[in-house]
Amino acid sequence: MKAVVSDLNLEGFISGCCSSHFFFRVSGRHYMGSLATAEACDTNAAQVAVGDIRVLPPIFKMYGQCRAFSGPVVTLKVFEDNVLVRELLETKGEGRVLVIDGGGSMRCALVGGNLGQLAQNMGWTGIVVNGCIRDVDEINGCDVGVRALASHPQKSYKKGIGEKHVPINIAGTLIHDGEWLYADSDGILISKGELSL
Numbered sequence: 249m250k251a252v253v254s255d256l257n258l259e260g261f262i263s264g265c266c267s268s269h270f271f272f273r274v275s276g277r278h279y280m281g282s283l284a285t286a287e288a289c290d291t292n293a294a295q296v297a298v299g300d301i302r303v304l305p306p307i308f309k310m311y312g313q314c315r316a317f318s319g320p321v322v323t324l325k326v327f328e329d330n331v332l333v334r335e336l337l338e339t340k341g342e343g344r345v346l347v348i349d350g351g352g353s354m355r356c357a358l359v360g361g362n363l364g365q366l367a368q369n370m371g372w373t374g375i376v377v378n379g380c381i382r383d384v385d386e387i388n389g390c391d392v393g394v395r396a397l398a399s400h401p402q403k404s405y406k407k408g409i410g411e412k413h414v415p416i417n418i419a420g421t422l423i424h425d426g427e428w429l430y431a432d433s434d435g436i437l438i439s440k441g442e443l444s445l
């Protein structure tokens with residue numbers, strides 16, 4: 249990114265999970281203290297080519313206060329059952345992003361307003377759901393970044409079945425626990441390691 253101070257059109261600060269970042273705009277693109285996904289793809293083309301950086305298919309909708317967020321990934325594989333989602337969100341988030349492979353189910357919600365609030369309170373930066381969420385208005389008020397396929401008003405089963413910290417495959421993209429996720433208005437990247445600005 250080449251920019252001089254006079255090019256910067258400061259957009260303002262936001263609080264909470266994004267408090268360490270401020271948004272600015274250069275030539276129509278929005279940047280945060282973290283990193284812009286488009287820029288990251290351009291400058292790391294070799295890593296993209298070999299799959300060390302992967303782009304999730306553009307199947308997600310944006311929810312939550314943080315439109316752009318990043319952090320180390322915690323993976324979870326469940327199907328129409330969100331007991332393990334709560335279990336993980338009850339632990340300290342420490343800036344991590346919970347990535348839930350819910351098998352793409354369109355039959356119930358894996359995250360709702362209570363879990364969104366819990367994520368915020370426990371210091372999670374974001375939640376990505378290959379499945380549905382509910383209580384959209386509440387989640388949109390939470391200071392986390394949320395991506396999901398859609399909203400659905402029904403809750404999930406509460407059996408406690410699933411696997412934490414396992415490799416997951418979301419729409420053809422393999423994601424390992426501990427990799428890094430970068431999300432902004434353009435899309436979502438998964439990177440083997442932390443990317444520098």
Ligand SMILES: O=C([O-])CC(=O)C(=O)O
Pocket residue numbers: 330357358359360361362363364382383403404
């Ligand atoms: O508990 C659930 O199934 C999800 C939910 O509604 C919430 O997080 O508020």
